[in-house]
Amino acid sequence: SLDSHASTEVDWSQFAYTQYVTNSDYLCNSVMVFESLDRLSSRADRVMLYPSKMFKSDNDTSLDAELIIKARDEYNVKLVPITVQHKNNADATWADSFTKLLAFNQTQYSRVLSIDSDSMILQNMDELFLLPPAPVAMPRAYWLPPDSHTLSSQVMLIQPSKAEFSRIMAKIESASNNDYDMEIVNDLYGGSALVLPHRPYDMISGEYREENHTKYLGSEDEIWDPVAAYNEAKVIHFSDWPLPKPWRPQPEDILLKIQPPCTSINGTEDCTTRTIWKSFYTDFKIKRKVSCPPIISYCLVSYVYRRFVDPDGDDWCGIESPAEHFV
Incomplete structure (x- = not known):
């Protein structure tokens, strides 16, 4: 099993779980994910990409700031302020979708695991960081027609790099307003991604x-x-x-x-x-x-x-x- 490869010799500081935040709802969801990772004793770093306007300093008394401080102090989350990306004529969902892909630019890590925050993490997943190298690894969207071979972007194991992020940016620039993160990553990696088993890594509640x-x-x-x-x-x-x-x-x-x-x-x-x-x-x-x-x-x-x-x-x-x- 993958778990058998995990050892104390692994430098876990080169790996991170990432969460992206675009609004208060998703901030709370992300804190919930980090609470789960903390409770499950995950060893990789934890990184929150959050809008810089949400948290300026520890003197900030807003609800958002309280939650961000809680994530940092109670769950050892590293904070990365970002500017939420928007595209002309696109709705907020598109902005959320784009912001998720900033995980490809977190080059301070050799590997990051992006998990949608509208999820529940039930078990430790550290073993994924020890998979063979690949620019990205994703499960299939098993609920879609099998012959579509569509990858799910709900869980993405990413090797951040400037080159891959440039490809992502170029694809975003040419994408239509109906293209979201799932279309973009399938366009780029549909034929080359390492495929994760959706059992156990991506079940939908439905x-x-x-x-x-x-x-x-x-x-x-x-x-x-x-x-x-x-x-x-x-x-x-x-x-x-x-x-x-x-x-x-x-x-x-x-x-x-x-x-x-x-x-x-x-x-x-x-x-x-x-x-x-x-x-x-x-x-x-x-x-x-x-x-x-x-x-x-x-x-x-x-x-x-x-x-x-x-x-x-x-x-x-x-x-x-x-x-x-x-x-």
Whole structure:
């Protein structure tokens, strides 16, 4: 196994997990990722690429600054201020997408592992840094048609270099507004990337709502075992259309409508798949409280304000009942 190659002789300071931040939502998500890496005793460095305007000094008392300081002081995160990149006539999603690719320019490291922050890391992944050299390694987007051979940019093991970053920049300059990071990296590396196994490195949460798991299992013969699949997975990426991302309000009617059905085995009801799927969302909320207490405090105040002062005010916190946040 890859784990058997990990040893105390490895210079872990040449490797890093990277997170990119473009707004407050993703800042909290990134802090959650770093909390997981810290709890799982990852040995590589941790690097946050964040907008320079978010944090000027330790005297900054903004919510964003509090979280950035928390990441630095509690989870040993190295801070790299950046300017969030924009392209004319492109939406914010495109800016987020471009900013992710700045990982290719972190040449202070020989290898970086970029993981989308709307994910949960369940197990240590340090072994990936010890894979054979390749400009980039990615799993297949297994949920897409198999003959597309599309790579997933949700997890990218990158060898940063000026040359590769120049190629990325050139591709971005010529890209249309409908081309995002996934299209760009597939364009450049679709035929040459080292392919990571999506089992265990890139499961999407919606897999638990599928009736047929052949794409994920990679076999028509293997029998789906929801517990074994969960125990095997190292990264679960939240992708559950039409359900919003887990930090957004989760409409109860949609939850009930799309949750995995229970099955009947020898006359006994089995709700294991449903239970595990629902646990993704409850676990996320619990971890968010641990990692982002300033955000939770703000959201509670925001909830009260909207409840009694401005019912039509913008809500990015997703609080339906304040009681659920006093656990």
